[in-house]
Amino acid sequence: MSRRMKKLIPVFLVLVNYNLLMAQSQYDNWHFGINTSINFSGGFPAVHNTSAINSGYAAASISDTLGNLLFYTNSDTVWAKDNSIMPNGTGLFSDRTIPQDVLIVPLPDSASVYYVFTIGSSPNPGKKALYYSIVDMQQNNGLGDVIQKNTLLDDDVTNKLTAVRNYNQKDFWVIDKNMTAGRFKSYAVTKSGLNIQPVISAAGVPIRNGDYSGSIKASNNSCWLASTTQGLFGNSAVVEIFHFSSTSGIVQEGISTASIKHPYGLEFSPDNKKLYVGENSVAPVHQFNLNHQDLNDVIASQIQVSEYYPATYTFQLAPDGRIYFTTDDTLSLGRISSPNNYSWYCNVDTGIVKGLNYSTSSLPNNFNLTYKNSLSCDETYSDCIDPLDAYMPTAFTPNGDGLNDCFGFSRKLKDSLPFMDLAIFDRWGDRVFYTTDRFGCWDGTYKGKPADQANYVYILRARTNCGYAIKKSYVVLIR
16 A cells, blocks of 8 residues: 555545534525525535525524425424425514524424424513424425414523533523523423423623624534624623533523624534634624633633624534625625634635525524534643644745745734744755744845755744644745
8 A cells, every 4th residue: 555545544534534423414405585595415505596485584494314305484484395385384473683583493302393493572562582383294294284383481582592412412402591681591302392491590691771683602512602792772792602511401600702892693613612703894703712611711812813894694504514604795605614723724705605596694593403522511622733734835936026936924824823933944954044023034045145946944833822833844946
């Protein structure tokens, strides 16, 4: 076996394992916006736009474990896979003006029963309430029927609704946040059904009058919970980050920051080590590092990881392991292509998925159904790996034509890392260049004279979030 083949085999195994772990075929079909539909079964987002959905905000859709669409909803209407409205599938109590006012949760150990949670007007004037309905896919010749509708569960909630896996990896916790008190409620969904008696956690800042806007998400290992509050009517906006107990359903100690002025959408990376937060104003995407158990260190790790965009609204992790988000461009989606990577190496860009119908500010409100990365929330991470490989050129041509004349740090390195230095050596080990200036670069000269065309070894050091990353490689000087 060649050396090349020996190197390829372990990489292939890692990729196969990752894809198996990330496979969430139940979210292969996204229906949202105005007749917009996207399918991920091929490993990438294929735009079809064949949906009957009509929604400016709320959306949810669910498929079977093989990726076959079952049904979808805009929170007040439920459509079957053939785009027909389910029997009893209209008039669900909902708001339809908020991103997370609908959530689909399967009944554990059942292949046919699903809960549809919606947020609508409360019996108490001026408040919002959480309701649930039940869909049975064995009815209506396999197209489904809404067999129970609009049962009141909580009469005082915000527009934040999500769910997480239980520690036992079978059951679920449905989580909402109360409006008039700083507390969360976690409702258990087991094979016996929905437990209407919640686990109540006094955690987080109280929601002030008018501050409905924002989002809530949980990490796919059920260890972290994060919430944004936009801060309307002159109130201060906040991002809150909590530890979550998937055994008890308790939202544990938390911390908040007001350093992001207009927080809105948020999402966790697939490896549970990064949290991304966007703003519904001209702002960058922000990243928090979850390698720290101390929440103060998590808050202090906040960095910018993108250019300034007009707005980034809702974020959603997809079956392909990437995070997609909506922007002011209603005909396309943005994407975080490498969300497990630190800093700018997560690769944020807009206009990635094109060809949508006039869409929406919201993506389907999905949560993790099948993958639990770790059974322990006390895991200590060590991902202080060198993230620099993709951003240093392998050759340069110092010929004075203004193109690739100087070898140095890429723009992303300059913008994102607080300290770096670069040393370059010739084939005899003499140092021909050294700089600690992130804007400095080697112009191909040594002792005032043009250096020979040859291979040169360089050593790059950069201080990352958890120590120094060192890259040793070579660059070719071409004349």
